[in-house]
Structure formats: C-alpha cells, structure tokens
Amino acid sequence: MGTHRNHRYVRAAVAVTAAAAAVLLATGCQSQGGRVCTLIGAESGVTVTWQPGDFPAGAHYRLCVDGTCQERRDAAFLNLDMPEVTGEKQVTVRLVVTDPAASHRTVYDRSAPFTLRRHAPNGEGCGPVVWSTGVRADPVRGLVSPV
Structure with missing residues (x-):
C-alpha cells in the first residue's frame, strides 16, 4: 500500500509541475496585442x-x-x-x-x-x-x- 501511495504523490507532483510550467509559458510568451513571442x-x-x-x-x-x-x-x-x-x-x-x-x-x-x-x-x-x-x-x- 505504501508503494501505491508514493506513486499517487509522484503523479500529483508531476501534474502540479506541468500546470505551473504551462502557466509560466503562457504568461511569459505573450506580447502586446496577444502575439505569441519567445523569450x-x-x-x-x-x-x-x-x-x-x-x-x-x-x-x-x-x-x-x-x-x-x-x-x-x-x-x-x-x-x-x-x-x-x-x-x-x-x-x-x-x-x-x-x-x-x-x-x-x-x-x-x-x-x-x-x-x-x-x-x-x-x-x-x-x-x-x-x-x-x-x-x-x-x-x-x-x-x-x-x-
């Protein structure tokens, strides 16, 4: 049971990290006028x-x-x-x-x-x-x- 619980924590940590990266990319790559820009x-x-x-x-x-x-x-x-x-x-x-x-x-x-x-x-x-x-x-x- 301890192994199953560890996998859930790992999956949750990966999901939170991926969501945070998506938010950072979306907010960091917008210029004025909604154009997508690299950094x-x-x-x-x-x-x-x-x-x-x-x-x-x-x-x-x-x-x-x-x-x-x-x-x-x-x-x-x-x-x-x-x-x-x-x-x-x-x-x-x-x-x-x-x-x-x-x-x-x-x-x-x-x-x-x-x-x-x-x-x-x-x-x-x-x-x-x-x-x-x-x-x-x-x-x-x-x-x-x-x-």
Whole structure:
C-alpha cells in the first residue's frame, strides 16, 4: 500500500509541475496585442568567433569595434555589446591575438568593416530588436562574415 501511495504523490507532483510550467509559458510568451513571442534575450553588438586550434592555447584576445575594446584570455569567442546602437551602422572590427608563450608576440592582427543589421530574435513585433553582426576570425582569410 505504501508503494501505491508514493506513486499517487509522484503523479500529483508531476501534474502540479506541468500546470505551473504551462502557466509560466503562457504568461511569459505573450506580447502586446496577444502575439505569441519567445523569450530570447539579445544585445546590440559584434560577436567574433574562431575555430578551436586556430590560435595558440592560452592566447590573449583583444576585440575592438570603432575604438571600444574588450580583452580576454583563452577564449572561444568575444562579444562586444553596443547598447547605444539603435539603427543600421557600419563599424570597423579589429581582432588582435597575442601568444603569451612567445613573449606576447602578435600572431593575428586584422581589421575589416562590417554592418550592424537589424535582428528580432523573438520574431517581428516581439522585443527586443537589436543591431548586430557575427564575424569569423579566419587565420588565412582574415575577418569574414560567417557562411
């Protein structure tokens, strides 16, 4: 009898959890006007990625966009948020990679122009609307748009 009672508690707990999740999804995904929206967050800015092994282990990365910079060590990508951007804009992206194991020798220093374009990750009519671009740091071809 104790086992039967435990199964009832488990079923009741699952039912309550499922009902709570449905309420949260229904209330969290409605925009003005009754449109259903996802809840993906996003920021305006530039993201630069590269493949593992493209640069030395422990490398130091410096990403600059129109003179505003961010630095990180041993990363797989860099993102520079630009919350002040409210429209399409051309920016200059520069990535400098240095190797601390080789006296901080620069192993990559490339720059190129890119355009921040409008993105609505939750769908049209749902916020946020951001202005962003993705860039791939290729050791041979330089900074390129991802395919």
